Amino acid sequence: MWSTAREIADGDLVIIWLTRDILQPLLVSAGKELNSRFGVYRHADLIGVPYGSKVGSRNGKGFIHVLRPTPELWTLALPHRTQILYLADIAFVTSWLDIKPGSKVIEAGTGSGSFSHSTARTIGPTGHLWSYEFHEARANKAKEEFTRHGLDGRVTLTHRNVCKDGFTVADTVDAVFLDLPAPWDAVPHAKAALRTDRPTRICCFSPCMEQVMRTVTALNDAGFTDISMYETLLRPHQVDVVPAPPSVAAVSAQLKRAEARREQKRLRQIAQAHRGTSTAKRKREDAEDAPPQPAHDAPVAAAAAGKRAKTAEGEATPAVATPGLKEEEPQPGEGEGGAGPTKVSLSKAFPEVRGHTSYLTFAVLLPASAYAEAESADASAVATPQAAA
Amino acid sequence: MENQTDVAEGSSAIAHPVDRTIQAGHTILLRLPSGELRTMKLEKDANVNLGKFGSFNSKDLIGQPYGLTYSIVEKSLRIVPPRPLQEVEDTDATNELINDGEAVQPLTVEEIEQLKKAGLSAEEIIKRQIEQHTNYQLKTEYSKEKYKKRKEAKYSKGFTTVIPTLYNVCEYWYNKDQSRLRDIRPDTLSQILNLANIRPGGRYIAVDDASGIVVTGILQRLGGIGRLITICDVDSPPAYPCTVHMNFTRETTAVMSSLNWATADEEYTPIIASHEPPTGTFKSEGQKTRLGKRKVASDVLMHNRDELFAGEFDGLIVASQYDPWSILEKLYPYLGGSASIVVYSPQVQILSDLHTKLKDHTGYLGPSLSEGFLRRYQILPGRTHPTMNTSGTGGFILQAIKVYATPLLHSCR
Numbered sequence: 001m002w003s004t005a006r007e008i009a010d011g012d013l014v015i016i017w018l019t020r021d022i023l024q025p026l027l028v029s030a031g032k033e034l035n036s037r038f039g040v041y042r043h044a045d046l047i048g049v050p051y052g053s054k055v056g057s058r059n060g061k062g063f064i065h066v067l068r069p070t071p072e073l074w075t076l077a078l079p080h081r082t083q084i085l086y087l088a089d090i091a092f093v094t095s096w097l098d099i100k101p102g103s104k105v106i107e108a109g110t111g112s113g114s115f116s117h118s119t120a121r122t123i124g125p126t127g128h129l130w131s132y133e134f135h136e137a138r139a140n141k142a143k144e145e146f147t148r149h150g151l152d153g154r155v156t157l158t159h160r161n162v163c164k165d166g167f168t169v170a171d172t173v174d175a176v177f178l179d180l181p182a183p184w185d186a187v188p189h190a191k192a193a194l195r196t197d198r199p200t201r202i203c204c205f206s207p208c209m210e211q212v213m214r215t216v217t218a219l220n221d222a223g224f225t226d227i228s229m230y231e232t233l234l235r236p237h238q239v240d241v242v243p244a245p246p247s248v249a250a251v252s253a254q255l256k257r258a259e260a261r262r263e264q265k266r267l268r269q270i271a272q273a274h275r276g277t278s279t280a281k282r283k284r285e286d287a288e289d290a291p292p293q294p295a296h297d298a299p300v301a302a303a304a305a306g307k308r309a310k311t312a313e314g315e316a317t318p319a320v321a322t323p324g325l326k327e328e329e330p331q332p333g334e335g336e337g338g339a340g341p342t343k344v345s346l347s348k349a350f351p352e353v354r355g356h357t358s359y360l361t362f363a364v365l366l367p368a369s370a371y372a373e374a375e376s377a378d379a380s381a382v383a384t385p386q387a388a389a
Numbered sequence: 390m391e392n393q394t395d396v397a398e399g400s401s402a403i404a405h406p407v408d409r410t411i412q413a414g415h416t417i418l419l420r421l422p423s424g425e426l427r428t429m430k431l432e433k434d435a436n437v438n439l440g441k442f443g444s445f446n447s448k449d450l451i452g453q454p455y456g457l458t459y460s461i462v463e464k465s466l467r468i469v470p471p472r473p474l475q476e477v478e479d480t481d482a483t484n485e486l487i488n489d490g491e492a493v494q495p496l497t498v499e500e501i502e503q504l505k506k507a508g509l510s511a512e513e514i515i516k517r518q519i520e521q522h523t524n525y526q527l528k529t530e531y532s533k534e535k536y537k538k539r540k541e542a543k544y545s546k547g548f549t550t551v552i553p554t555l556y557n558v559c560e561y562w563y564n565k566d567q568s569r570l571r572d573i574r575p576d577t578l579s580q581i582l583n584l585a586n587i588r589p590g591g592r593y594i595a596v597d598d599a600s601g602i603v604v605t606g607i608l609q610r611l612g613g614i615g616r617l618i619t620i621c622d623v624d625s626p627p628a629y630p631c632t633v634h635m636n637f638t639r640e641t642t643a644v645m646s647s648l649n650w651a652t653a654d655e656e657y658t659p660i661i662a663s664h665e666p667p668t669g670t671f672k673s674e675g676q677k678t679r680l681g682k683r684k685v686a687s688d689v690l691m692h693n694r695d696e697l698f699a700g701e702f703d704g705l706i707v708a709s710q711y712d713p714w715s716i717l718e719k720l721y722p723y724l725g726g727s728a729s730i731v732v733y734s735p736q737v738q739i740l741s742d743l744h745t746k747l748k749d750h751t752g753y754l755g756p757s758l759s760e761g762f763l764r765r766y767q768i769l770p771g772r773t774h775p776t777m778n779t780s781g782t783g784g785f786i787l788q789a790i791k792v793y794a795t796p797l798l799h800s801c802r
Binding site: 004017050052053054067068070071072087088091092094095096098101122124125197198199209216217220221225226227228229230231233234237241345346347366 | 409454583584589728761765
């Protein structure tokens with residue numbers, strides 16, 4: 001597959017990590033240049049450098065990290081030709097379908113090759129992947145890509161509409177993965193491609209429940225058993241380093257001080273009033289009586305402060321400002337170990353995440369030969385129900 | 390590169406490859422009609438007793454493919470063909486006229502026992518029960534289905550052998566005692582293995598305090614090619630009980646060696662008892678063998694240490710009860726550039742703190758923290774919905790890539 005050498009060589013595929021969200025595949029070719037908004041780099045400068053190195057640009061505009069490709073990085077960096085599969089689904093499907101070194105696998109369609117690369121890695125040099133794509137241009141692109149990535153030995157790509165024309169192998173594979181608009185049309189073909197000497201598995205990947213229902217019917221009719229359906233996602237979390245949430249004792253003390261100050265002020269004003277009042281002063285008093293503006297993110301505390309002590313504007317805020325700081329907190333670790341307040345690492349799920357990819361419908365095909373005789377000879381025998389869930 | 394495009398073309402062999410079928414000595418998992426899973430080591434020619442679900446001789450199972458369902462009739466096994474899903478007809482029945490607490494089941498426990506003794510099959514007993522069930526006809530078709538299922542689970546004799554896939558083995562352990570797996574769910578395990586880029590031929594370091602479920606996954610994905618060094622907290626070879634159910638071949642497990650937190654310490658010189666006889670000559674053959682074995686063991690230990698310290702590993706996978714930062718500090722130097730680092734914890738707090746530490750170190754690129762979400766659906770015609778009970782979390786995974794912190798500057802070259 002990809003280079004396993006310690007250092008980058010001419011002709012290697014590397015993954016350029018520009019930022020967490022910008023990853024870019026690069027075929028190293030001495031003589032070429034990489035231009036990015038993080039600077040200019042000569043490919044020649046990457047040759048001989050260990051994978052995982054941080055490389056500075058020629059024009060001093062920034063740095064890049066040069067990584068060894070993995071199917072997981074490839075998924076993040078690949079050129080999208082279609083909607084692609086991501087880690088959570090790929091990993092789960094691999095596991096349920098029992099894809100492992102030596103496995104013989106079918107996938108249709110190839111799409112952008114995200115699942116293909118992961119599967120090619122997992123099956124290793126002793127396994128084989130037959131990949132089918134009905135869109136000719138996409139099939140050609142994928143074929144070039146597989147060749148470039150050294151996968152010709154373990155991946156066979158065929159331009160073909162498998163729903164109409166079926167697969168190119170029969171009684172051969174351990175697992176079939178169908179990412180097609182109408183997988184039910186391919187189910188009988190899949191059955192023919194699956195080997196008959198041991199239990200085999202299938203997975204159909206469909207975004208809609210209606211598709212699932214049709215697929216289940218097709219699987220059931222074709223004799224698949226142990227039909228189950230899952231949805232899986234990865235919920236990314238963000239980690240923020242923030243000052244530990246302060247105790248209410250601090251708020252209490254602050255409010256008490258404010259109350260004491262106000263009382264002093266009131267007494268002062270009474271004393272002044274005895275010496276004669278001015279209109280300007282009365283105005284200021286009105287302003288003080290107005291409720292303070294509730295602080296963002298802490299309405300309860302602000303309301304309480306407003307109710308208990310009608311302090312001057314601004315006085316109520318410092319006590320409740322800290323929780324609101326969370327969003328603006330710059331880089332974690334800043335001032336750690338310094339004289340500042342204790343910092344804590346807090347995590348929460350990202351506010352907006354992928355909510356659905358597709359339903360994963362799985363089924364097992366048992367070796368028919370094992371129970372064929374049982375089926376015919378057993379008409380009179382006691383039928384014990386299957387214990388499967 | 391490999392060139393075997395056509396290696397698998399054509400029909401599969403008629404005979405079952407030995408390692409794919411049930412063999413004497415395998416540790417197998419049986420699913421009972423009640424849904425419960427039972428594990429046992431299969432002896433060559435022995436009676437296997439499943440209590441009320443029957444008993445049979447183990448030799449009936451040897452050589453069979455995994456995954457089949459059997460009924461037990463007079464101590465012998467009969468293969469039961471898989472039963473397709475049944476379409477349930479919709480009727481107008483509701484539970485309007487069915488009240489709780491009414492005696493609807495005239496068959497007493499004793500009567501049922503007598504029927505069983507008389508040799509009636511589960512199906513016949515259930516049929517009798519239905520006949521005598523006063524409200525059965527009032528039930529909806531869905532409810533009738535459920536009733537029959539419940540009774541079948543109670544009276545059927547038989548079982549299904551569970552195919553020992555990594556998924557099934559992980560699920561078995563998770564359902565049995567998830568705390569022993571540190572709550573690693575099958576979906577989380579699959580993500581760990583993918584994120585760590587486990588491939589045949591790769592070299593990995595693992596710290597697995599999760600009964601060996603992670604080790605099991607790595608061994609399977611290596612397929613007997615590559616290397617796995619595990620670091621454990623005991624002074625004898627670690628027990629990774631999860632590996633047992635995979636019935637791995639010797640070649641599959643041979644890629645693994647284990648060190649502990651003392652022997653994996655570069656500063657420390659393990660105390661190794663001398664393998665020379667104290668008198669200069671061997672007193673007996675026994676002593677010779679004993680000391681010879683001791684020499685082999687110490688040579689292996691020193692070799693494994695050297696291999697770890699030589700570094701350049703492709704990945705580090707941690708699912709441990711110990712402070713992950715202390716583990717990373719120790720093992721990070723042995724990783725090669727661009728190595729995958731995957732740390733699992735059932736608690737987000739542990740990984741939040743670790744995330745903050747990694748962000749402060751330029752040697753860790755792009756640390757990211759995520760939690761697995763998995764939802765299973767009941768999938769029956771006309772009755773499809775998410776399962777009512779499910780696991781709340783799959784635990785958390787923190788992932789990062791090892792990079793060399795010192796930038797290479799080319800502007801002055």
